[in-house]
Amino acid sequence: MPTDMTVNGEARTSARDPLTPLIDVLRDEFHLTGAKPVCREGFCGACTVLVDGEPTVSCLTPVAMAGDCDVVTIEGLSSCGLTDIQSRLEQGDAVQCGMCFPGMVMTLSHFLAHTPQPNRDEVRAALTGNICRCTGYERIVEAALAVAGGRAEGRR
């Protein structure tokens, strides 16, 4: 049975078996290779996309579960240039191999939208489901705090 959904604002239909993991539909069928299948068991977060606004590990989500949903991938999030968190990560020289960042950016964008003024521990806790093997996290945490700090500046 085909699955209808909205992907990055566009109506799409997947012809795959309904149990196919969403990440494989996104990558193989729709050629959106930003989300990365790293562990395929829900631990690393590199495959994170937004499903109806919620960060979701697309490796453990059968495509049927995304039926009639609004899916946003890193490609969709970045369609109008860099977001604040992406700019801060770029300026902060945070990126190394880069494989974790599509997922990191999705998680952090959602987190910062819902937690406008987080402290360091809250940022670290928000990243529990997003592993990075390269950077040691510090610059990612700093970038998130810088986005929050920038907002505070803006309000003053």
Added chain:
Amino acid sequence: MTVDAVMEFRRRDARDKLTGRTRYTIDRAAPGMLHAAVLRAEVASGRLVTVDTSKAAALPGVRAVATAADAPGRFGIGVSDHSLFADGQVRYVGEPLAAVAADTPEQAQAALAAIEVAIEPLPAVVTMAEALAPGAPLVHPDWQDYEVLPVGGARAGNVAWEATVVRGDVDAAFARPDVTVVESTFRVGRQNHMAFEPRAVVARYEEDRFHIETSTQVPWTIRNATARFLGVPASQVRVTVPPVGGAFGLKFDVAIEPFAALLAKKSGRAVRLVNSREEEMLTCLFRENAEILIRSAVTSEGEIAGREAVVLMDCGAHGGEQIFLTTMTAHTLGGNYKLGAVRLATRAVYTNTPPNGAFRACNGVYNTFALERHTDEIAAAIGMDPLELRRRTVLGDGDLGATGQVFEGDVLRPMLDRMEALRARTTPHEVDDGRLYGRATTVGTWFVFTGPSAATVNMNADGSATLVTSGVEIGSGSMMQGLPQIVAATLGIRPEDVIVRQADTDAAGYDVGVGGGRQTTSLGAASLAAAQDVRAKLLAFAAQLLEATPDDLVMANGRIEIAGPNGKGFTIAEVAARAQAALGPIGGTGAATRTGVPSMPGCVAGHFIDAIDIPVFAVHDCEVAVDRDTGHVEVLNYRVVQDVGRALNRSAIGGQIQGGVVQGLGYALHEEVSIDALGHIRQCGFETYRVPLAGDVVPVEVDLFEGAPSLGPLGIKGAGEVPILNVGATVACAVANATGRRVQELPLTPPRILSLLLGREPDLALPHIQPAFADNLLRPHGPEV
């Protein structure tokens, strides 16, 4: 001419990586591409009776099947003991038996299931103790028939390689009346890289040549190894490398590339092969497990009159990188300190377990752990402060290393002073919460793995330059920051205007590969030479245009001008365009290799590197708190003083230090690999193999130590590999300091800490290391006869 390439230049690949546009190998596809899969053995040891692929080959969608008959050759870094498929004998769980390519991944899996395999089980040796036991079954019964690189390591049975160092009269040192003898034993487990991008390849066979697109650090090794396995000339193999999604040494050896190449040739189609996470875990090429005995004769003043050590490294079923790494005991366990007399034996031991490989700072990490814990035990034995002992005994200007090389410059001692200053900036953490607090400072010695590199720089008529090398961007940023900075600074252009070609063995000359801290140093030296060649040509041509001599000209900020105020001149683009019209396009080439610092004659046997060209030193310090009830170790703060020679890009180095230290914290505390009695790796993914999370880490305080002598270009040293070097050591010494217990093993998981605290951890005995040094050797130290 002096080049100032120091910049805070941001990497150009960050934007694509942040927006999901980067196309790693796992993101690549080709029209009509097939999907491959590899059938792997499920027993650790056995005689391969049948691999019958006839039913599999007849299944729908199956386009090619390959077995041992298709890959007759053998390969190996020191000993050619590695066949692509099991060659009549199965040696580890996970050893390849056959490979298939089909229209879909599901069809490929179905084909694997249809291959009929019969294996007659044989006894297995799963630990080094078993492998070294008298009468142990041999992992390679035909070890004597293998081709060996002519460097004279002793070999026999399950000892794949034995390297020795002897300098001075160690027996006499131990017999001195004024010495205390301190003996320590250590054991460490394996570490998995957990690189995010698994090993992946897309291969084609076109115009009688293989084109392999792969996630690797070593394009030229892939080229040569594939040719060896498949029995074709190396010139028939082209390797290109897209951005690599993490490597850390995992991708420093050939992996699954030859399977895809073989299947592409057989099917006439492009073939994609990507390891699943389970396969990555199973065939990791881990940092090896090791066992160490170290003994020192030390005076009450801290003078180390004699030192001896035996190091056993588990190479798994193939010698691989471990054969080379036996060399590095001399420069790590034999490093850091002034030694009167010294003898070291390092044995790479075959077992029926998955082969090990290279991992960031390799055996330096556990040798430093052993050496630094041993140093603390010496300090306790002679009643000296551990820091004072280090201050007195670290290598300084003119001191001899273990192999008799002469070290230049006082580096470690001033670095220890700098660490003291760094530590003074923070107040100790101790609070009375019932936890045990401790701290430690350690030192470490590592090196830059120099060796051949080539570079070409093409000056374009638009004022940009193209740098062509076999360098690979694995995440460290060297290809994005260090190398374009060096070329830009030499040519007086902006680093943004240096185009960096991705590795292609058809376009660039030979290179050892990316690893061992060699990228910015070796490729940097070649790139610098190539850029200087271009610079000289442009200056000579501009001098004619300006009726001046090249010495009168300055080349900076995109212009070549006559020196002095209001000097006449041209943009570099103009000079390049005019030169192109008059002489043809301007280009330059550069090459570099190791210079070869001498060791003392007769000191080493079986070594690949007798002395290190570019030593790199590190001083680390941390504080820990140990929970008595849970056994949990919290690292409260962490500090690094790192010898970088000259820092080309401080931000890039800082990122490497934070990342490297955190990988080291995982190694020290919770990254654990265990192998069951049947030779299966127990950890199969992120759920069971615990890497550091954001909540586990601390911001590392960093002080870059500049100015130490370096043979590297512009005085630089590799900076990305060494940050992990002494993390295991520092955490272990701090935990020993906090608990008052003898820390002899890593990782320090909560169960291990609890049994240490409860006194239930027995003193580590290593009965398969003989008490008398000489009894450990296959043959007495000396050249092969």
